[in-house]
Amino acid sequence: MSEYHTPTVRIRGLSREFDGVRILHDLDLDVAPGEFVALIGASGSGKTTLLRIIGGVDTGATGELAAPSERAIVFQSHRLLPWSRVWANVALGLRGRDVRKRAEVALAEVGLHEHAEAYPKTLSGGQAQRVALARALIRNPQLLLLDEPFGALDALTRLKAQSLVADLWAQHRPAVLLVTHDVDEALLLADRVLLLRDGQIAEEFHVDLPRPRVVGTPALTELRRRLLAGLGVDLPIQETA
Amino acid sequence: MTTAPPSSLAAVEVLPDHPPTSLAGAAPAIAKKSALRRLAAVRWATGVRRASGLVAVLVLWQVAASAGWLGALLPTPVQVWDAARELTASGELQQNLAASVGRVAKGLAIGLSAGLVLGLVAGLFKAAEDVVDPPLQALRMIPHLALVPVFIVWFGIGETSKVALILIGPLFPLYLNVLHGIRGVDSRLVEAATSFGLGRLEVIRRVILPGALPQIFVGLRQAIGVAWLTLVVAEMTAAPHGIGTLLSDARDALRMDIIFVLLIIYALLGVATDLFVRLLEKRFLTWREGFAGV
Numbered sequence: 001m002s003e004y005h006t007p008t009v010r011i012r013g014l015s016r017e018f019d020g021v022r023i024l025h026d027l028d029l030d031v032a033p034g035e036f037v038a039l040i041g042a043s044g045s046g047k048t049t050l051l052r053i054i055g056g057v058d059t060g061a062t063g064e065l066a067a068p069s070e071r072a073i074v075f076q077s078h079r080l081l082p083w084s085r086v087w088a089n090v091a092l093g094l095r096g097r098d099v100r101k102r103a104e105v106a107l108a109e110v111g112l113h114e115h116a117e118a119y120p121k122t123l124s125g126g127q128a129q130r131v132a133l134a135r136a137l138i139r140n141p142q143l144l145l146l147d148e149p150f151g152a153l154d155a156l157t158r159l160k161a162q163s164l165v166a167d168l169w170a171q172h173r174p175a176v177l178l179v180t181h182d183v184d185e186a187l188l189l190a191d192r193v194l195l196l197r198d199g200q201i202a203e204e205f206h207v208d209l210p211r212p213r214v215v216g217t218p219a220l221t222e223l224r225r226r227l228l229a230g231l232g233v234d235l236p237i238q239e240t241a
Numbered sequence: 242m243t244t245a246p247p248s249s250l251a252a253v254e255v256l257p258d259h260p261p262t263s264l265a266g267a268a269p270a271i272a273k274k275s276a277l278r279r280l281a282a283v284r285w286a287t288g289v290r291r292a293s294g295l296v297a298v299l300v301l302w303q304v305a306a307s308a309g310w311l312g313a314l315l316p317t318p319v320q321v322w323d324a325a326r327e328l329t330a331s332g333e334l335q336q337n338l339a340a341s342v343g344r345v346a347k348g349l350a351i352g353l354s355a356g357l358v359l360g361l362v363a364g365l366f367k368a369a370e371d372v373v374d375p376p377l378q379a380l381r382m383i384p385h386l387a388l389v390p391v392f393i394v395w396f397g398i399g400e401t402s403k404v405a406l407i408l409i410g411p412l413f414p415l416y417l418n419v420l421h422g423i424r425g426v427d428s429r430l431v432e433a434a435t436s437f438g439l440g441r442l443e444v445i446r447r448v449i450l451p452g453a454l455p456q457i458f459v460g461l462r463q464a465i466g467v468a469w470l471t472l473v474v475a476e477m478t479a480a481p482h483g484i485g486t487l488l489s490d491a492r493d494a495l496r497m498d499i500i501f502v503l504l505i506i507y508a509l510l511g512v513a514t515d516l517f518v519r520l521l522e523k524r525f526l527t528w529r530e531g532f533a534g535v
Binding site: 073075077081082083093120135139 | 429430432433434435436437438439443447448451452454527528529530
């Protein structure tokens with residue numbers, strides 16, 4: 001990128017403690033407009049905390065944070081209101097006469113148009129997470145925050161959901177911050193993978209590879225090995241030779 | 242047999258001179274019809290099962306009471322039925338029933354409103370809970386029926402003391418269930434709704450109240466039950482009209498048949514209001530996915 005952009009997210013010196021335990025310490029982070037950033041780290045490393053701070057649901061941090069107000073979170077569990085129909089969940093908090101129509105359009109984008117009238121209890125885990133994705137996208141966010149959204153899905157459903165996210169990102173181009181513990185997921189989707197360790201961004205990996213990406217190509221495998229090494233998992237180099 | 246109309250499914254199925262091929266076009270319709278019939282049969286069987294216990298009790302009662310096995314003072318169902326007709330024919334029952342229902346309606350209207358408002362305020366605002374909850378918990382422990390003498394001294398023996406007594410009973414169960422219903426709402430849903438920009442009132446309307454509703458209905462059912470119970474006690478102390486008045490008159494006249502009519506009326510009133518709340522539940526809680534039993 002030759003052109004200078006004001007970053008969508010700009011964080012300087014961010015710290016967060018829980019009961020005296022330091023989770024994030026003096027952390028800096030920029031996310032450019034339209035950039036897809038994956039945040040990876042061992043469990044308990046504070047990646048979800050960082051996402052919650054950026055998303056405005058955790059207000060206990062100190063430091064400097066600039067994030068757009070047009071942001072939307074897809075949580076680890078879908079968090080749909082069980083008493084509202086699917087379309088009303090998607091349109092939650094929106095006003096205007098055409099919200100129903102807009103909700104249906106958003107549902108069509110995630111392939112669930114025909115479930116608009118259903119209650120969430122009738123949806124599978126993957127479908128519910130897609131509804132949660134539609135609920136985020138209908139807000140045309142400048143920043144989309146994904147908190148391990150596919151963690152609870154089975155492997156096959158997860159692959160489909162990942163490619164759906166890739167498509168939707170390519171179409172709408174919000175900046176995305178994806179929190180995940182899945183190294184392959186991070187490498188398939190992100191422009192940049194950040195490794196969170198000791199409350200800071202310890203390592204940064206640029207994934208300058210064309211999309212759609214396929215797991216197992218040599219370049220991706222090499223990145224994967226380095227990422228896993230950063231997470232403390234050392235794989236032999238000749239593993240995929 | 243051959244004169245059986247073609248619409249009679251059982252006949253069509255057993256008749257050998259109606260080969261299945263001649264029915265090919267009508268097959269889906271017939272399948273649907275027979276499914277509906279099966280459903281109707283299942284429902285009917287369930288209805289019979291449910292009624293059988295009740296009928297058995299009535300028959301046993303009639304036999305035992307007329308044989309005198311249960312003492313001389315137990316009326317038979319037939320005698321109870323006759324007493325009911327006598328009370329209805331004179332208009333006595335309707336008049337007193339209206340007086341009683343009116344009292345319960347007034348008491349419930351005030352008591353339920355107060356319970357709901359107090360529960361909402363305490364549930365939504367922690368500071369309000371700190372203020373409201375301790376006195377209500379303390380008052381709740383007083384058996385409200387023990388307030389009869391107090392209310393008579395304060396409000397006299399007229400309507401006011403009766404309605405006051407009926408409104409106290411239902412207040413506490415509704416308050417408690419509204420408060421705990423709100424406390425039981427998944428805070429992650431509230432967080433998600435807030436993150437999507439919902440204001441405080443919208444969060445209450447879209448998330449907290451619907452989430453608390455199942456528990457609120459439990460409170461409503463308990464509250465209404467308590468109201469009927471309180472009615473009995475309130476009316477047995479010097480009321481000019483009411484089911485309870487009839488009851489104490491019947492006691493004084495040793496009319497066991499009338500007493501049984503009134504007991505059954507109390508039961509029916511309770512069942513009717515409970516059924517009403519259950520209908521509301523059915524209408525408003527369709528989204529629930531709790532364990533429905535096997």
